[in-house]
Amino acid sequence: AQSVTQPDIHITVSEGASLELRCNYSYGATPYLFWYVQSPGQGLQLLLKYFSGDTLVQGIKGFEAEFKRSQSSFNLRKPSVHWSDAAEYFCAVGAGHSGYSTLTFGKGTMLLVSP
């Protein structure tokens, strides 16, 4: 069975500083990987996805993530954080076959942005 580990429960970053959120996955085959963001009281919004091809993927809001098969990682990055980026971030791995797939989520990383 697949699993996702987000080692950091909370991260505090100063506004304007760079950000990296860590994600490690466990899955036997080529994974489908996603990052979602959740603002308080709202559902999850897709930031970016990796299916295949280029291992550096660009997403919305200036985020990017790099797939590293050798490290089983899919870390999320942003060069300059804005106060509006404060939210909870979830990494997820998709697994399935024949066109059907479920997602397994990590437990999330709460991003706090200090002025």
Added chain:
Amino acid sequence: DAEITQSPRHKITETGRQVTLACHQTWNHNNMFWYRQDLGHGLRLIHYSYGVHDTNKGEVSDGYSVSRSNTEDLPLTLESAASSQTSVYFCASSEKGAQPQHFGDGTRLSIL
């Protein structure tokens, strides 16, 4: 614009009562999912459906049921609500295959 709508947004009920949470999507997606979100656990899959009349159990399905009579709706029923089922519930939908899931805004359910 297509969307996924959950109702109610908030509900308080008593232990032992039957509760049904609604989920309606206008994306025309085949796949629909129900998750619960609890502090320290992230999102855990309760039930999912790959199409009309198809339902499958997820990681934490005990005490929950779903039925899929059309493409747009996947209601989640708690047969006899327990305090351990107090949580925030999210519905999601996606196209076939390993496609991104679109999420509703959630239902906060409190069982007293």
